[in-house]
Amino acid sequence: MRPDPTPSKKNQEKQVNTDTEPLKGTFTSVLLLGAFIVVCWVAVFALFLNRA
């Protein structure tokens, strides 16, 4: 059986507008994780400078 070259109705339905996707939670998590990494790094670097 040859595959159908035209997109099926099911696939068309999957295409959604990404700007309306709820990424707020993802955004907050990314910023929180980033802030945690920055705080850890600053703390270690401050310790290093303090002892230099």
Add this chain to the structure above:
Amino acid sequence: MHLHRYEKIWLWLGGAGLAIFITLLAINAFAMGMQPPSDMQMIDPQKVDQTPPFDKPGLKQIGEKEYDAYMTAFAFSYAPSVIEVPVGSKINFHVTSKDVVHGFEIPKTNINFMVVPGHVNSASMTFDKPGEYLILCNEYCGAGHHVMATKIIVK
């Protein structure tokens, strides 16, 4: 390519972070002189005892309050066994190993490096507070690793 507005924000934040880290690295290396503890000076690890200045490990005064400490690390101790300097002295440590990889750490300071056989490993530190400073091995080097230590007395 279409990107969500939030994705653009965190990509820019990530890019800015990368730029900041590279800038800080350059400032550390070129303006503050922070270098890795090996100056690429090589030594034959089997002839450490015959190679000056490591044939006579010890302190060498090079300034009013500055010393070069030539030290050897071996299973399971360091030479010289005790170092004594006045308060405010700067010690430039030059350490090499006679056998396996050892560690050289002065706890609660920035001095912490590996002593790799065949290399002369260096680090500097100014001792502004009097007291006894422990030097210990933090690379497992054999059965007596846990007793491998020496001290610096700052008076």
